[in-house]
Amino acid sequence: MTNLFRALVASAFVALVASGCASGPQYKDVASSIPTLKQEQGRIYFYRSGSMFGAALQPSINVNGQTVGKSQAGGFFYVDEPAGQYVVSTATETEKTVSFKLDAGETKYVKTSVGFGLLVGRIIPSLESAEDATKDLDGLHYTGTPTTAASK
Template identity: 55%
Template sequence: MRFMKLATVLSIAIALTGCASGVKHKDMESSIPALQADKGRIYFFRSSSMFGAAIQPSITLDGQKVGDSKPGGFFFVDSNIGNHEVATSTEVEKKLTFTLEKGEVKYVKTSPSFGIMVGRIIPELANAEEAKKELPDLSYTGTATTK
């Protein structure tokens, strides 16, 4: 019985170490810099679900690493307008392509999925309404960047 309690506590501790920590979006929203007129902004976020918490691959935008897919985390990148490709990679690379317009804000949600050997993180466009419901309680995991 004592072993079961210890195993449960250890499992919870291991799972929590994989979750994002930091300032919540709702606490920093007013300090997020305004978007430059000739750019677009891309928010990357992941829900705080424990499913797939150990899988935290890098996220690339047009071939450059911009952050990591961390459960309960978000970050944003200001980027040039035009076509873009987002990718995550575990055993398989998953890609998302979209066009960013001047002054537009896009939301890319990364979600865990089953794989053959390890799980996968799938990037997909989220609508603004869904993203704005999830963002307030997510923790900031990046640094504001311009690409």
């Protein structure tokens, strides 16, 4: 292999991997501009680490069957919802879910992580503590516009 060919292959690989990563302002830059919750609503943050492992896997994240965003490596977004029971799901070759109750004024944190699958990787949602999530959010990039699944 020539050096030029190796350089082209390496550049193509870097571009492919980078296209799977979130871009946008970092959490630390937007945290102060995130609006306060309306009295009857709770907030759900969704986030994924910046690991390159499985970066090309970017399935939709659904809340009670409605798409609210994508699981992107290095990204986060949030939705505000009325108090109630919620099921968050992602699907590649199989569907993975996490269920929880959201109270008015409460904030929940759902982390999506890459797991091994039979044919492709799986994106697995899990409920995380506020303490762990706020540490994880610090270097992540904002990937969406605040939405409400109930309003769709």
